[in-house]
Amino acid sequence: MKLRGSSEDSRIQFDWKQHMPVGLMILSFVAIGLWLVFILLYALFWSTGFNWFQNIIVTIVSIVLVGLVVGAAWTVWGMKYAKAM
Numbered sequence: 001m002k003l004r005g006s007s008e009d010s011r012i013q014f015d016w017k018q019h020m021p022v023g024l025m026i027l028s029f030v031a032i033g034l035w036l037v038f039i040l041l042y043a044l045f046w047s048t049g050f051n052w053f054q055n056i057i058v059t060i061v062s063i064v065l066v067g068l069v070v071g072a073a074w075t076v077w078g079m080k081y082a083k084a085m
Contacts, residue, residue, distance in 0.1 A: 028070050035066045
């Protein structure tokens with residue numbers, strides 16, 4: 001893999017195994033699992049007082065929030081190692 005701004009002679013390989021984002025993978029799975037638990041509890045217990053439109057809005061907002069948390073974590077990791085590529 002060639003680094004930006006480097007010549008062909010000075011190639012440096014990026015070691016993915018050394019920088020494997022195991023913590024971020026676990027964070028992603030935990031966040032999605034917690035979101036599924038929230039939606040299940042919401043559907044079973046907390047949604048009785050709302051109409052369909054309000055239930056859809058709660059679902060969409062919860063998806064956006066989980067996406068922001070997971071996306072922000074991966075963005076920080078990507079920016080940290082972007083210069084190494």
